[in-house]
Amino acid sequence: MAMTSVSIIGAGPAGSYSAYLLARAGFDVSVFEEHPIVGEPWACTGVITEDVLSRQLKLPEELVVNRIEKARIISPDNNFIEVKLKNDVVIDRAVFDQHVAEMAKNEGAKYYVNHRFVEICGNGESDGKVTAKIRNKNLNQLKGVESDWLIGADGPRSEVARSAGIFGNRKFYVGSQVTAKMENDNLIRFYPSENGIAWTVPENSRIVRAGIAANKNASGYFDEFMTQAVGKDYKQRIIARQAGPIPVYSPKAQTQKGRILLAGDAATMVKATTLGGINQSLMAATAVAEAIATGKDYSKLWKKKLGRDLWLSLMMRKAMNRFSDNDYNKLVKIFGSSKNKRMLEEFDRDEPRKFAFKLLLQEPRLLLLSRRLLF
Ligand SMILES: Cc1cc2nc3c(=O)[nH]c(=O)nc-3n(C[C@H](O)[C@H](O)[C@H](O)COP(=O)(O)OP(=O)(O)OC[C@H]3O[C@@H](n4cnc5c(N)ncnc54)[C@H](O)[C@@H]3O)c2cc1C
Incomplete structure (x- = not known):
C-alpha cells in the first residue's frame, strides 16, 4: 500500500516540526520553502x-x-x-529553524527550497487528494504536487489559507x-x-x-x-x-478545510500578550501530526493543547489595549509589591491561565484594572 503523503508549505518551526513528527511516524513528507536558505530572512527576537x-x-x-x-x-x-x-x-532563529529542518530530514522528510506555493488546484480536494501548484524558482517552472494532506505552515500571510478560502478577517x-x-x-x-x-x-x-x-x-x-x-x-x-x-490570535479562524490544515502563524496561533509564537507553532505541529496519524479532529486537538492560553492571552491583550499610560503606571506600582513580584517570577508565560487567577486572588486592586476586560 502507498504511504500516506503530506505536503508542508513553509520550513519555519510549525512546518519543520510537523515534518519531523510526521516523517518519524512513517509518513511520506515533502516540505516546500520559498526561500533558498531555511531560516532566512528572519524576523524574530528569539x-x-x-x-x-x-x-x-x-x-x-x-x-x-x-x-x-x-x-x-x-x-x-x-x-x-x-x-x-x-x-x-x-x-539564533535562523539556526534554530535549520536545526529543526535537519531533525526532519534525518527522519526522511524531503526538503525543496526555492519552491513557492502558489495556489490549490480546483476546489481543494478530489478523490481524497489535494493538489498544490508550486513554483520551482530555480527553473521558473510551475508544477502540480498531489498529496493526501496539505499543511499550511506558511506564516502570517498564509497563501494556503487564502487559497483555501479560510484566511478570514485577520x-x-x-x-x-x-x-x-x-x-x-x-x-x-x-x-x-x-x-x-x-x-x-x-x-x-x-x-x-x-x-x-x-x-x-x-x-x-x-x-x-x-x-x-x-x-x-x-x-x-x-x-x-x-x-x-x-x-492577532483569532479564536474563530478556521484552521482546517478537508485535507488542508493550518498551523502556527498561518493559523494566528500567537500569544497576544507577549506576541511569542515559537512554542505555539511547535505545539500546533504536535496536533497536526496527531490529527493525521489518528484521524482525530485537528481543531479539537490544537485547542486542547493551546486554545485556552491563547484565548486568555487575547483577553489580557484586549484589556491592555484599553490601558492608558497612567494605567500602566499603576500596574507597575501594584506589581512592585514583593508578593506580586514573586508571583510574576513564578509565572510560566506560556500558561497564563494559572497565573491570572492566582494573581487576581492575591491582589484585589488588579480587579479595578481588569474591569477594562468588560467595558
Ligand atoms: C519582530 C518579531 C519578533 C518576534 N519575537 C518573538 C520571540 O521573541 N519569541 C517568540 O516565540 N516568537 C516571536 N515572534 C513570533 C514568531 O517569529 C512566529 O510566531 C513564528 O516564526 C511562527 O512560526 P511559523 O512556522 O508558524 O511561521 P514562520 O516562522 O513565519 O515560517 C513560515 C515559513 O513559510 C515560508 N513561506 C511563506 N509563504 C510561502 C509560500 N507561498 N511558499 C513556500 N514557503 C512559504 C516562509 O519563508 C517561512 O520560512 C516574533 C515575530 C516578529 C515579527
Missing part, C-alpha cells in the same frame, strides 16, 4: 523559555545566543519592576525590530504603553535586539521608542533590520 521548549525538543547549546536572568518592565513614567527569569534564552500587529550596538547590563527591558509593546533584548554586552509591535502608527512609535531606549543617535547604531507582521 526569546523563549527553555523549559517550555524542552517539552518538545532539546535545544543544542550552540543555538543559544544569550541567557538572561532578569527582566525589567518599565512604565511610561519610568518606574520599573525587576523580575528574575527562570530559563529565558535568546536563540488582524496584525506591525513588528519592527533592529539589532543595534548598545552597551547593556544583560537585562531584557519591556516597555508596555498605550502605543503597543516595545523591548530591548541583549545578544551580548554590546548588542541588543530592539523593537516594537503596534497596531497603528508603527513608524512614529518605533522612532520615539528607539530615541528613548537606544539613544538619539540610534540610526547610526543599527546593524540590521528585521520586520514582519504578527497575527
